[in-house]
Amino acid sequence: MRHSLQSVRLQSLRWRLLRTVCVASLCGLALTATMSYWQAQHEAEELMDGHLAQSARLLLALVRDNEEHLGDLATRLATVRSDEQNLYEPPLEFQIGGVEGALLLRSEHAPRVELSAPAGYTVIEHDGQPWRILNLVAGSGDYRVQVGQSIVLRDRAALEVAVQSVLPIALMSPLLLLLLYYSVRRGLKPLDDLTADVAARSPDNLMPLAARHVPTEAQPLVVALNRLLFRLRATLDNERRFTADAAHELRTPLAVVRIQAQVAQLTADSADRQHALDQIVAGTDRATRVVDQLLRLARLDPLAQLPTSSEIDLAALARRVLAATPVPEKRPGLLLQTRGKPLAVSGDAELLEIVLRNLLDNALRHTPEAARITVFVRRENDELALGVADDGPGVAADELPRLAERFHRGSEAGSDGSGLGLAIAQRIAELHGARFEAENLAAGGFEARLRWPRPPVTLRQGG
Amino acid sequence: MRVLLVEDDALLGDGVRAGLKLGGYTVDWVRDGEAARLALLDHAYQACVLDLGLPKRGGLSVLQELRARGSQLPVLILTARDSSADKIAGLDAGADDYLTKPFDLPELQARLRALLRRAGGTATPTLEHAGVVLDPASKRVTRDGEAVNLSAREYTLLLDLLRHKNHIRTRSQLEESLYSWGEETGSNTVEVYIHHLRKKLGADFIRTVRGLGYQLGDPA
Numbered sequence: 176m177r178h179s180l181q182s183v184r185l186q187s188l189r190w191r192l193l194r195t196v197c198v199a200s201l202c203g204l205a206l207t208a209t210m211s212y213w214q215a216q217h218e219a220e221e222l223m224d225g226h227l228a229q230s231a232r233l234l235l236a237l238v239r240d241n242e243e244h245l246g247d248l249a250t251r252l253a254t255v256r257s258d259e260q261n262l263y264e265p266p267l268e269f270q271i272g273g274v275e276g277a278l279l280l281r282s283e284h285a286p287r288v289e290l291s292a293p294a295g296y297t298v299i300e301h302d303g304q305p306w307r308i309l310n311l312v313a314g315s316g317d318y319r320v321q322v323g324q325s326i327v328l329r330d331r332a333a334l335e336v337a338v339q340s341v342l343p344i345a346l347m348s349p350l351l352l353l354l355l356y357y358s359v360r361r362g363l364k365p366l367d368d369l370t371a372d373v374a375a376r377s378p379d380n381l382m383p384l385a386a387r388h389v390p391t392e393a394q395p396l397v398v399a400l401n402r403l404l405f406r407l408r409a410t411l412d413n414e415r416r417f418t419a420d421a422a423h424e425l426r427t428p429l430a431v432v433r434i435q436a437q438v439a440q441l442t443a444d445s446a447d448r449q450h451a452l453d454q455i456v457a458g459t460d461r462a463t464r465v466v467d468q469l470l471r472l473a474r475l476d477p478l479a480q481l482p483t484s485s486e487i488d489l490a491a492l493a494r495r496v497l498a499a500t501p502v503p504e505k506r507p508g509l510l511l512q513t514r515g516k517p518l519a520v521s522g523d524a525e526l527l528e529i530v531l532r533n534l535l536d537n538a539l540r541h542t543p544e545a546a547r548i549t550v551f552v553r554r555e556n557d558e559l560a561l562g563v564a565d566d567g568p569g570v571a572a573d574e575l576p577r578l579a580e581r582f583h584r585g586s587e588a589g590s591d592g593s594g595l596g597l598a599i600a601q602r603i604a605e606l607h608g609a610r611f612e613a614e615n616l617a618a619g620g621f622e623a624r625l626r627w628p629r630p631p632v633t634l635r636q637g638g
Numbered sequence: 639m640r641v642l643l644v645e646d647d648a649l650l651g652d653g654v655r656a657g658l659k660l661g662g663y664t665v666d667w668v669r670d671g672e673a674a675r676l677a678l679l680d681h682a683y684q685a686c687v688l689d690l691g692l693p694k695r696g697g698l699s700v701l702q703e704l705r706a707r708g709s710q711l712p713v714l715i716l717t718a719r720d721s722s723a724d725k726i727a728g729l730d731a732g733a734d735d736y737l738t739k740p741f742d743l744p745e746l747q748a749r750l751r752a753l754l755r756r757a758g759g760t761a762t763p764t765l766e767h768a769g770v771v772l773d774p775a776s777k778r779v780t781r782d783g784e785a786v787n788l789s790a791r792e793y794t795l796l797l798d799l800l801r802h803k804n805h806i807r808t809r810s811q812l813e814e815s816l817y818s819w820g821e822e823t824g825s826n827t828v829e830v831y832i833h834h835l836r837k838k839l840g841a842d843f844i845r846t847v848r849g850l851g852y853q854l855g856d857p858a
Contacts, residue, residue, distance in 0.1 A: 423691075423718045427647055430718075430740035434653035437743035441660050451656060458649050 188366070193359050197352055204348055208341045215340040219333035223265075223324065224296065224307070230267050231311045231322045238271050238280070238318050249280050256282065262335055265328035270321045279318075290319050298326065365390050373400065381408040420582035424465045424594060431458035468595040471529070472581070475602045481523045489518045489527075489552040489561050496531045497550055505544045509535070515554030520627060522607045527561070527625075530603050533596035534563040534623050541621075542567030551624075562612075562624025569615035578613050578623075597623070639754070639797055640664040640815050642686045644674040644700070645716070646693055650739070654687065654716070654746070661747040662777055662793055664818045671695025678704055682814060683711060684801075685753055687746075690717040690728065698731050705732035712753035716741065751775060758801050765800040767854050770839055772800055786838050791816060795831045799844065799854055808851040 241248045257264040268285035272278045276291035286301035288308060297308045305326040312319050365388055372384050383401040386394060432455050439451040490513045497509055531550065538548045546567040553560050570578065577583050579601040582594040597613070604611040604625045613623040641663045645651035651667055658665045666681070668674050671692040678686070678700070686704075690697035701713055713735075715728045720738040728736050734756075735749050751774045755763065765772045769782045777793060779786045788796065798815045799807060812828050824830075832844055832852060845855040 426718050426739050427650055431647070431649040431653050433740045434650070434657055434743050438653060438656040438660060441743070442656070447656065451653070454649055454652055461649065 189359055189363050192363070193356060196355050196359065200351060200355060201348065204344055204351070208344045211340045211344065212337045215337035216333045219336040220329065223329050223332065224309075227267070227307065227309045227322050227324060228311075231269075231309055231320050234269055234271060234320045234322065235311065235313045235318055238320070239313070239315075245280050249282075253283065259328065263332050265324050265332060268323045272319045272321075274312075274317055274319065276319065285321075286323055288321065288323075290321055292321075299323075366393065369393060369397065376404065378411060381405075381411070417581060420594070421465075421469060424469075424582060425462060428458045428462035428465065431455075432462070465595070468599060472595055472599055472602065475526075475599065475606070478606060481526070481606050483523050484521050485524070486519050486521050487524050487527060489520060489559070492524060492527055493531060493550050493552050493561065496528050496535065500532070500535055503539070503544070506539070507545070507547055510547065510549040512549050512551040513553065514551070518552050518554055518559055520559060520607070520609075526603045526606065530600045530625060531561065531563070533600050537596055537623070538563050538565045538567075538621075541570075546620075559627040560624045562622060562626075564616065564620060564622040566616075566618075566620040569619065569621045570613070572615070575613060575615070579611060600625070639685075639794055639801075640666065640681070640683050640818070641750070642674065642677055642681070642683045643667045644669075644671070644686065644692065644697065645689045646670060646691070647689075657743040657746065658687070658750075660743075661750065662774075662790065662797065663750075664794065664814075664816060666818050669693075671697065671700050674700045675703060678709070678711070682811070684757070684815075685712045685714065685750060687714050687716050687750070688733070690715060690719055690724070698727065701728075701731045701733060710757070712757045714746075714749060714753060716746070748775065754801070765797070767800055767803060768840075768843060770796075770800075770843065772797060781839055788838065789834075791827075792831050792834050792838075795828070796835055796839075799852065803854055806847050806851050806853045812852070 237248060237252075238245070252269075257266050259266055266284070268282045269280075270278060270282075270285050270288070270290055271280040272290040276289065278290065286299065286306055286308075288299055288301075290310070292308075292310050294310050294312050297310070299306050299308055301323075306323045307326050307329060308321060308323040310319065310321050369384070369389055376382075376384075381404045383404055384397050386397045386401070389397050435451040435454040435458065439448045439455070442448050442451065490511075493511055493513070497511055500509065502509060535548070535550065538546075542548065542565045546565050548563060548565045550563050551560070574583075579597040581598045583597075597611070600623070601611040607625070607627070609625045609627045611623075612626055613621070616622050639662060641658055643651065643655055643658065643665050645654055645667065646669045648669075651669060655665045655667050666677060666683075668677050669692075672694040674686075674688070674692070674697075675695060677683075688697045688701060692700070697715065697717070701715075704711060704713070713733045715733045715736045716739065717724070717728070717736075718739045725736045734753050737746060737749060751763070754774075763773065763775060765774070770786075771780045772778075772793075774797065779788055779793065779796065794816055795812060798812060809828050813823055816828070816831075817823050832846075836844055842855040844852055847853055
């Protein structure tokens with residue numbers, strides 16, 4: 176659980192963004208704070224050096240005016256000595272001497288360092304502690320002055336200054352992080368909204384997503400999603416229609432069986448009962464046919480290619496199907512017409528036989544008894560065709576494009592086909608790389624065929 | 639009792655027709671919406687059993703046109719469409735009842751009887767006149783409590799007269815009620831059946847209105 180939560184956080188745009196921005200901001204702040212710290216400390220040292228020099232010059236000026244009362248001066252200076260506890264005023268120690276370095280005057284705690292040292296700043300060790308010392312010589316050259324401060328005390332002051340300058344930055348950081356968090360959340364809100372919108376989709380609600388408030392970066396995603404939703408809806412509608420049609424096709428023969436069975440039960444007339452029983456058999460046959468065709472289509476639908484493929488002599492195949500087709504008594508015989516050299520395609524003989532049987536079945540079902548039905552195999556302009564033609568009344572022009580739709584039935588009454596025969600023919604044509612075509616003939620009648628644009632295999636002579 | 643059956647499926651239509659005939663109805667069967675429209679314009683039916691998915695013209699369209707004409711004909715929709723929305727659409731278009739396939743034949747017959755009863759303005763299931771009681775559900779006729787044996791045609795004729803108790807029925811009206819299309823009708827068959835009924839139910843039971851037709855006699 177924890178692991179998954181962690182991985183979710185690693186994947187989350189919000190967390191990644193937040194982490195990156197926070198780390199970058201904190202680094203920036205830390206760098207700024209460090210630089211401010213050093214800068215402030217340095218400036219404080221400079222400032223205190225300045226004070227040291229100013230104090231030294233003041234002392235020189237005082238000594239010159241009080242040459243006669245140096246002892247009084249020492250006493251007075253001792254009274255203005257500052258307290259060690261005062262952070263920003265570290266006590267100033269001094270020694271004053273003549274040109275030769277003879278000591279004239281010194282503060283009580285001043286380190287005992289030779290006055291003869293060259294003018295300028297030095298750092299010395301005194302009582303085990305570092306001291307900052309400044310030696311100065313009066314312009315006239317008759318006095319030397321040496322002032323000093325404990326570096327420990329100076330550093331304490333400098334540190335205080337530096338810390339005070341860094342403090343606001345440190346205090347602001349949490350506030351900044353909080354602001355960043357809310358900004359990122361606010362910035363990603365449109366994505367959250369989009370997520371909620373997508374989550375609201377279900378098979379019952381496949382409406383397109385609203386693209387109005389979606390950020391530009393996510394627009395392509397929304398467009399792609401909407402396209403997917405549209406396809407999904409179309410597929411689902413198809414499935415639903417197919418299921419409803421299939422239910423209808425199965426329910427009707429069942430209704431036939433039921434009502435005829437009840438008629439047979441209720442009637443007293445034996446001829447009527449016989450007729451009802453015959454109709455029950457016919458209804459059962461029809462239900463069987465519908466189930467067979469549905470199963471066939473269900474098996475063909477998922478195929479990407481033919482299960483088996485071999486070279487097939489179309490004329491021989493047509494002869495086989497014709498021989499196996501029972502022709503009703505009153506019908507003239509079925510004709511076979513082959514035109515062109517021996518015609519072969521590579522394909523699945525069993526499936527092609529199904530196509531031909533379906534086409535023949537349709538022709539027998541939808542033409543008057545006197546109509547002539549011809550099965551043809553022909554080759555024209557490098558194109559191969561296998562099909563069935565009749566000289567019946569043909570099909571209404573507006574129905575032609577819908578013939579191969581699943582469960583589409585002709586508008587003329589009385590058809591008891593499954594409505595799937597041509598859909599199956601079309602699917603088998605696709606699997607064979609052929610086209611299924613149906614048209615009314617100029618001379619009257621109707622023709623349905625599989626057409627291969629080019630002979631798929633070379634033709635064998637005499638095959 | 640003449641009923642129009644509109645059903646495009648050959649096997650199912652045959653079954654429903656046979657079932658309705660068993661119920662004592664005279665059935666005209668048409669197989670598309672256009673033929674149904676014409677039949678409804680041309681003939682007087684007592685009821686219509688209507689499929690919805692029809693070639694040439696949908697069942698709902700046929701029904702709407704019928705109602706737009708102001709016809710009160712009882713219509714029972716018989717269809718494979720079983721969704722609630724379909725039923726609502728059918729009933730709102732003017733159907734009086736709705737039955738989905740597959741269905742039970744006795745139920746179809748009972749629903750049709752109920753429709754006809756209501757259309758005749760009565761709620762009681764039996765028809766009665768001058769001691770003669772006809773029960774459409776069992777197709778039994780009694781006279782003063784005693785069963786009377788009637789042939790199918792005699793029964794149909796009696797049912798028609800009982801349903802139109804206060805009207806004079808012309809010979810052609812009675813013929814329409816007795817015969818569906820294509821059935822041979824003799825020149826004086828109505829007279830023959832009237833004669834039979836009078837023999838079985840009493841000479842005064844049906845009276846002849848000269849030059850017009852027939853009507854049930856005044857109760858004694």
